[in-house]
Amino acid sequence: MYGKEQLCSAFIVLLCFRVTQNASLSLSEQNKYKSLIEGQGLYTLDDGVEILTSHNFKNELYGQKNAWLIEFYNSWCGFCQRFAPSWKALANDVREWKDLVNIGAIDCSDDDNSKICRDFEIMAYPTLLYFHENFQEGPDNRGAEVVKGTDVHTHREKLIEKLIREQTEGRGKIFPPLLPIHDTSNVDKIFSELPVDIRYVFLIVESPQSLLGPTVAMDLHKINEIRILHTFNNNSQLLGKLGITTSTSVIALSLPKDMVHLSGDFQTRAGISTAILNFLESKKIKIPERSPKPPIFTGKWADVEVPDISSLMEAREREALNKKIKEMGDAVFQMDLETALRISLKTEVGRMKNISGEKLAALKAYLNVLAKYFPFGQNGRVFLNQLRNRVNEATNTINGEQIFEIVKDAEKDNSKVFSSPERWLACKGSKPQYRGYPCGLWKLFHFLTVSSAESDLNDDHADPLEVLNAMHGYIKNFFGCFDCSNHFQDMARKKGLSSVQSRESAVLWLWMAHNTVNKRLSGDSTEDPENPKVQFPLTERCSLCKNTDGSWNYPEVLKYLKHVYSSINVRYIGSDSRILHLGLEGALPSNGSSSIFQNIDTKGLQEKDVRS
Numbered sequence: 001m002y003g004k005e006q007l008c009s010a011f012i013v014l015l016c017f018r019v020t021q022n023a024s025l026s027l028s029e030q031n032k033y034k035s036l037i038e039g040q041g042l043y044t045l046d047d048g049v050e051i052l053t054s055h056n057f058k059n060e061l062y063g064q065k066n067a068w069l070i071e072f073y074n075s076w077c078g079f080c081q082r083f084a085p086s087w088k089a090l091a092n093d094v095r096e097w098k099d100l101v102n103i104g105a106i107d108c109s110d111d112d113n114s115k116i117c118r119d120f121e122i123m124a125y126p127t128l129l130y131f132h133e134n135f136q137e138g139p140d141n142r143g144a145e146v147v148k149g150t151d152v153h154t155h156r157e158k159l160i161e162k163l164i165r166e167q168t169e170g171r172g173k174i175f176p177p178l179l180p181i182h183d184t185s186n187v188d189k190i191f192s193e194l195p196v197d198i199r200y201v202f203l204i205v206e207s208p209q210s211l212l213g214p215t216v217a218m219d220l221h222k223i224n225e226i227r228i229l230h231t232f233n234n235n236s237q238l239l240g241k242l243g244i245t246t247s248t249s250v251i252a253l254s255l256p257k258d259m260v261h262l263s264g265d266f267q268t269r270a271g272i273s274t275a276i277l278n279f280l281e282s283k284k285i286k287i288p289e290r291s292p293k294p295p296i297f298t299g300k301w302a303d304v305e306v307p308d309i310s311s312l313m314e315a316r317e318r319e320a321l322n323k324k325i326k327e328m329g330d331a332v333f334q335m336d337l338e339t340a341l342r343i344s345l346k347t348e349v350g351r352m353k354n355i356s357g358e359k360l361a362a363l364k365a366y367l368n369v370l371a372k373y374f375p376f377g378q379n380g381r382v383f384l385n386q387l388r389n390r391v392n393e394a395t396n397t398i399n400g401e402q403i404f405e406i407v408k409d410a411e412k413d414n415s416k417v418f419s420s421p422e423r424w425l426a427c428k429g430s431k432p433q434y435r436g437y438p439c440g441l442w443k444l445f446h447f448l449t450v451s452s453a454e455s456d457l458n459d460d461h462a463d464p465l466e467v468l469n470a471m472h473g474y475i476k477n478f479f480g481c482f483d484c485s486n487h488f489q490d491m492a493r494k495k496g497l498s499s500v501q502s503r504e505s506a507v508l509w510l511w512m513a514h515n516t517v518n519k520r521l522s523g524d525s526t527e528d529p530e531n532p533k534v535q536f537p538l539t540e541r542c543s544l545c546k547n548t549d550g551s552w553n554y555p556e557v558l559k560y561l562k563h564v565y566s567s568i569n570v571r572y573i574g575s576d577s578r579i580l581h582l583g584l585e586g587a588l589p590s591n592g593s594s595s596i597f598q599n600i601d602t603k604g605l606q607e608k609d610v611r612s
């Protein structure tokens, strides 16, 4: 059995630094704490928006007294980023309504949450769903879509309209009465069926287009001694009976039918509230304190469910998935990295008959960085270590077919090495001829340069060129695109690959090299019309990456690259994350007696290799 620090692989290395004492926490547990402390996606705990995650979603939503209005969003989607400030403003604006209708948000780009977003069939981001009080879990219970506003005012209007519709349909009984008084015959009816503790009824007279009456009723619903009602100013019969002549007014009615015309600014929500509150103060009625600004995380957790690959991949979801992937922008997917790895070893290395000399050295260097940094689970890391050791032991020559067979063996289901089917996600082109492997390979090497830069920076002996040299060797000796290979070698010479000084600088060098290729290929016939070659990253994904004069801001570019290609940001859509999180129990014995490694000489494998 391995020690606890085993889990502290390159794959979760950043988090492991932070929680050294708790290195055995699962990634999903770590995410739970992260969302507790820092919030998630586009929202922090101070924003007033209730942050929903896979850990609390069910307990917060189902069978609750209050209703919910929830934004299902994707933190990579630019629209969602622009939308978030107005959503925060809404949550603060209606924070007095929280016990009646709570404002929430869930980040569908977080893999832990993806099952929830899939269950609710979220096709576009952001989607706003309303869930009535006492909502029950069920396959058809999706909630009701609410039209988005454009700012805090229109958000609030759409919400109050929804709440009014709820009462029209017989729900929303926890809300104060939100429907106007249409009845004209009898003023006494206003006082019938009132709870006994009501001492004053306020009647707001407003135009039929106004939503101020119901809004103020929601705002002041915590004051038990009052009831706020409204009627439209075309209800001339009722107004006649009450002797009201102005088209907007607020009157306080008390039993037995004293009537006071309030004065104030009745064109605004705040004006009406103030008039009512002043009146209550004059009558010595205690007004409950207003809600504090920051929300309180309720800390209720539900069990996490592991997403199911086959259901994700069903045809009816494929289109939504493609859209989602696109919206996730520059995100790196486990599936693309694994597919690139498999093709590189099976198809490219695997087609070489005799790997020796420079080719063998290049293969060793490539496997070395893979074994160190590829974001595999436990079994995958054992697999790469054994493969590396096997090749390292070869002094003279190794046959590509051997490598091919070893990978084929590792692909068997019971090996639990690969977490994903051999497919492209982000690297899928709009037609079969576009994107695919070259795209995956770029992503893989960007990922590896960042992993190298993320790894122990105190290690003075680490070679800043370990990844770039491995890439150069791979591209030169194995990459099937001959022109690409030549261009890349040429660029490596001209742009001084060998003089890169640090591992962070290597990240930037590869970014620069890739952008050089992008520039050359822009408008080329190989360009996927749906994925034009652009200078990376686009400003909409990283607004700070460029200075106002259009030049690159290199520290920001580096930050962005280290963010999107970070091991902790690899997305597991379509991957079986159980395999990636497979704990020590599920691990193979270190001496490799399990069947998948029967073709590999495992004598060289030491515990310290596995730990890399």
Ligand SMILES: Cc1cc2nc3c(=O)[nH]c(=O)nc-3n(C[C@H](O)[C@H](O)[C@H](O)COP(=O)(O)OP(=O)(O)OC[C@H]3O[C@@H](n4cnc5c(N)ncnc54)[C@H](O)[C@@H]3O)c2cc1C
Pocket (backbone or CB within 6 Å): 329, 330, 427, 434, 435, 436, 438, 439, 440, 441, 442, 443, 446, 475, 483, 484, 485, 487, 488, 510, 511, 512, 513, 514, 515, 517, 518, 521, 526, 527, 528, 531, 532, 533, 535, 536
């Ligand atoms: C080493 C190498 C050399 C190549 N040389 C040639 C060549 O000479 N001629 C040729 O026709 N094709 C060449 N190709 C293929 C070409 O670069 C593209 O990979 C291919 O056209 C597919 O393009 P794509 O739209 O999928 O995006 P790709 O260019 O493959 O990019 C994949 C993803 O990487 C990210 N990305 C883009 N730019 C950057 C950047 N600067 N930094 C970090 N991330 C970035 C984006 O998310 C993008 O979607 C080469 C590929 C490789 C790996």
Ligand SMILES: *[C@@H]1O[C@H](CO)[C@@H](O)[C@H](O)[C@H]1NC(C)=O
Pocket (backbone or CB within 6 Å): 208, 232, 234, 235, 236
């Ligand atoms: C007042 O206007 C509303 C909305 O236009 C309408 O539904 C209602 O019937 C009108 N009431 C009277 C008494 O005219």
Ligand SMILES: *[C@@H]1O[C@H](CO)[C@@H](O)[C@H](O)[C@H]1NC(C)=O
Pocket (backbone or CB within 6 Å): 353, 354, 356, 397
């Ligand atoms: C492979 O290389 C070795 C040594 O370089 C040589 O002896 C052998 O004949 C080669 N085999 C093939 C199939 O080319």
Ligand SMILES: *[C@@H]1O[C@H](CO)[C@@H](O)[C@H](O)[C@H]1NC(C)=O
Pocket (backbone or CB within 6 Å): 589, 590, 591, 592, 593
């Ligand atoms: C190593 O493999 C042998 C079989 O080859 C097995 O009997 C033994 O228990 C294994 N050791 C460990 C530590 O798993």
